Amino acid sequence: QSGASAVLAEWHQAAVGPSAPLMSIDVGAEARLSYAKVQQDSITSAHLSATGLRLGERAFFDGFQISVGGELARLETHIDLSGENADCTLSAIYLGRGNQHHDITTNMSHGSGHCFSKQIIRGVLDDKARGVFQGKVHVAPDAQKTDGQQMSRALLLSRKAEADAKPELEIYADDVLCAHGATVGELDETQLFYLTSRGIDRQKARAMLISAFLDDAIDDISHSGLAEMLRPVTTAWMSATSVADARD
Numbered sequence: 001q002s003g004a005s006a007v008l009a010e011w012h013q014a015a016v017g018p019s020a021p022l023m024s025i026d027v028g029a030e031a032r033l034s035y036a037k038v039q040q041d042s043i044t045s046a047h048l049s050a051t052g053l054r055l056g057e058r059a060f061f062d063g064f065q066i067s068v069g070g071e072l073a074r075l076e077t078h079i080d081l082s083g084e085n086a087d088c089t090l091s092a093i094y095l096g097r098g099n100q101h102h103d104i105t106t107n108m109s110h111g112s113g114h115c116f117s118k119q120i121i122r123g124v125l126d127d128k129a130r131g132v133f134q135g136k137v138h139v140a141p142d143a144q145k146t147d148g149q150q151m152s153r154a155l156l157l158s159r160k161a162e163a164d165a166k167p168e169l170e171i172y173a174d175d176v177l178c179a180h181g182a183t184v185g186e187l188d189e190t191q192l193f194y195l196t197s198r199g200i201d202r203q204k205a206r207a208m209l210i211s212a213f214l215d216d217a218i219d220d221i222s223h224s225g226l227a228e229m230l231r232p233v234t235t236a237w238m239s240a241t242s243v244a245d246a247r248d
Helices: 189-196 202-218 224-247
Strands: 005-012 022-027 032-039 046-055 060-067 072-081 087-096 101-110 116-125 130-139 146-156 162-171 176-186
Touching: 005 224, 022 032, 032 046, 032 072, 032 224, 046 060, 046 087, 060 072, 060 101, 060 224, 072 087, 087 101, 087 130, 087 202, 087 224, 101 116, 101 146, 116 130, 116 162, 116 202, 130 146, 130 176, 146 162, 146 202, 162 176, 189 202, 202 224
Parallel strands: 005 032, 022 046, 032 060, 046 072, 060 087, 072 101, 087 116, 101 130, 116 146, 130 162, 146 176
Antiparallel strands: none
C-alpha cells in the first residue's frame, strides 16, 4: 500500500523433508518495509525458497537473509525496482559446516531511473561445506542515474571448504554508478597472533574475528529489532564451531 510502513520477519525451522516457501512482496509508492529471513531448518532437510519483490516509486526496502540450516539450501530472490527513486538493500549471511551446501541467488533489476541498490554478502564455511553466491544486477536502457552496489566476501575455516561467487553486471544505460566484487580468504594469522599474544585464548580470538567479519553485514541493518534477532543465530553457530574445534 502506498505510504505504508511495516516490519516482516520469516523464520524457517523444518524438521524433516524438503521445504519450498514462495513469497511475493509488493512495496507500493513511498512505502517502507524492513525484512529479515532466517533459514534454520534441520541438517537432514532441504530448503529451496523463492521470493519476488517489486518496489514502486520512492519505495524503501531494507532486507536481510541468513542461511544456516539444511543439508542443501537455496535462497533465490528476484527484485524489480519498477518505480523511480526506489531504494533497495538486500544482504545475506550463509554459515556452513559438515557437508552443507548454501546457495544465495539474487537478481536485482533496475527498471527505472534514479534507483539505488546495495548487496552485502558474507559467508563462513567450515569442514567440507560449500557456499555459492550468484548475484546479477540488470540496468534497463531507461534506468539512468542508477546506483547498484554489490560485494561478496567468504571466509574459509577449513582447507576443504569451498566458496564460489558469480557477481554479474548487465548494463544498458550509460549514466550509471555500478560496482561489484568478490573475495575468498582465511582468517588472518597476524591478527590471531596479535590477539593470542595478549592473553586471549585462540578459540575466543577466532570467534572475535569471525564475529567482526559478520557484523560488517548485520550492522548495516536499519531496524535494530531485526538486527538483534539475527545476532543470536550467528553467535550460536560460532559457539558450536568453537566447541568442535576444541574437541579436535
